[in-house]
Amino acid sequence: MATVAERVGVDPERLWGGTFLVALLALVGGSLAFPNLVYDRFVWHYFWGPVQVDANSMVCAVREGGATKYLDSASACAAAAEPVAYPGYTLVSEVGYMVTLLFALIGVVFLMRRLDIGEDRSFFYALLPFMFFGGALRVVEDANDTPGAAETLISYPLNTLVISPIIYFTVFLITLGAVVVAVALDQFDVTTSYERPLFGIGVVVLAASLAYLLSLVVTGAPGVEFYPQVLVVMLVGATLAAAATWWLIERFAPEINSGTGTIGLVIIWGHAVDGVANVVGLDWMTALNAGPNLVPKHPVNQFVVDFTASTLPASVLAVTGDAWPFLLVKLVAATFVVWVFEEGIFEESPRYTMLLLVAVLAVGLGPGTRDMLRATFGV
Structure with missing residues (x-):
């Protein structure tokens, strides 16, 4: 940011604030001056429309004459004129x-x-x-x-x-x-x-x-139940997986965690929660007498399940399930990220480093907590 300040001749914080105000004025002003083009076909179509559809549990919504119309059939959505918004991301x-x-x-x-x-x-x-x-x-x-x-x-x-x-x-x-x-x-x-x-x-x-x-x-x-055995299995499994990974790091490659220290263990545990929650939720709910197995909520999870199912024979899948590679992927990815945060980074930019570490843990522990509680409450 110092380089930016030197080149532009503006304080970085003021530059950030000015950029925010310009973007906000462009969106608000554009929406008022050109509502059909800026709001309907951009802001609503790609950002607010999908949220409205999801909130109203509809298949899609269309924007007509400055008003939102909800549709509850795929055929009606396919025949509707743009802009049409569907739940999810584009x-x-x-x-x-x-x-x-x-x-x-x-x-x-x-x-x-x-x-x-x-x-x-x-x-x-x-x-x-x-x-x-x-x-x-x-x-x-x-x-x-x-x-x-x-x-x-x-x-x-x-x-x-x-x-x-x-x-x-x-x-x-x-x-x-x-x-x-x-x-x-x-x-x-x-x-x-x-x-x-x-x-x-x-x-x-x-x-x-x-x-x-x-x-x-x-x-x-x-539609809401309570399966405490699922919560216990997931927490114990995640803790054991993280402990085993930590032991391997300390035993064979301690330099991986020389920068982060205990924070590295917390990050690995957070991602282990995500991995174990997916394995148990997708494959072992019925075995735990906790209702039907859940379905993947994210494309990466679905890809891992589909890849495993298409690669391993049915006899093996009957014993292992098809979601277990996701846990390995999470542990390897978390270990790699921990290795990236060497000690020098903390000294050069401690605030930004801490913020990045928080973000790294959040992208693992956040979804992991969701999957764990989804399975625990059967939703």
Whole structure:
């Protein structure tokens, strides 16, 4: 960013803020001046429309005369004139969200610098409950999508806050608010450090999400069950897988974890949770007497399952299942990422490094928590 400041002659933070304002004015102004072109065919078509369709449990939606019309049959959607929005992501939306994420991360680094936080490893651990919270909140969405489970409690438009990808912004804003509150408590000497209240707020929002899911079980909501044996098997399996990986690293290649230390173990464990949750959820639910096996929710999971099923003979699959390679992939990938974070990186840019480590853990532990709780609550 220093290079950018030197070339442009503008403070990096001001450059970031100016870029944000220009982009915001372009979207808002363009939507007002050219609603059909900018809003209907771009903003709504690729970003907001898919969320609306998902929130209303429809097949698709069309934008006609400035109004949204929902369709509940594939044939009607195929015959409709563009713009037509379907649930899920498109190439345009994925690129848009990726650019937004990278831009937001730069802004977060600036904010961390302003608040003078994020240089110590305690910052990483203080954010740990929020990573569980993100996955738990996704299960709230899954439970809300279960027919008859929670339709009267979370309905449109409030349910858009827990629908992908809006849910990621929801979790981000809640976490950001918690950071600001925790730092304020520290600055006013209410607490001795910001990490403790930050961790505490994370525990509270996580507990609230879990309490909601448990309330669905207690009230007998249709489509929601409780299988504690699944939770135990997944946590024990993930811990054993992470411990074995950690032992191999310490025994044969300790240089892999020379930079991250204990954080490396947490990252490997977080990704092990994701791997084991997929293996158990996709292949062993019936064996655990926990209802039918789940279906993959992500393309990568589906690819691994399809590849294994097409490669191994049926006699082997009957014993091993077809999702187990996903655990190996997660462990190898997590180990490689831990190896990348050598000790020098922490010294050169500690705040950005901590933020990247949080992101690395979040992309494993977040989906892993979701898959684990999905299987535990049968949604």
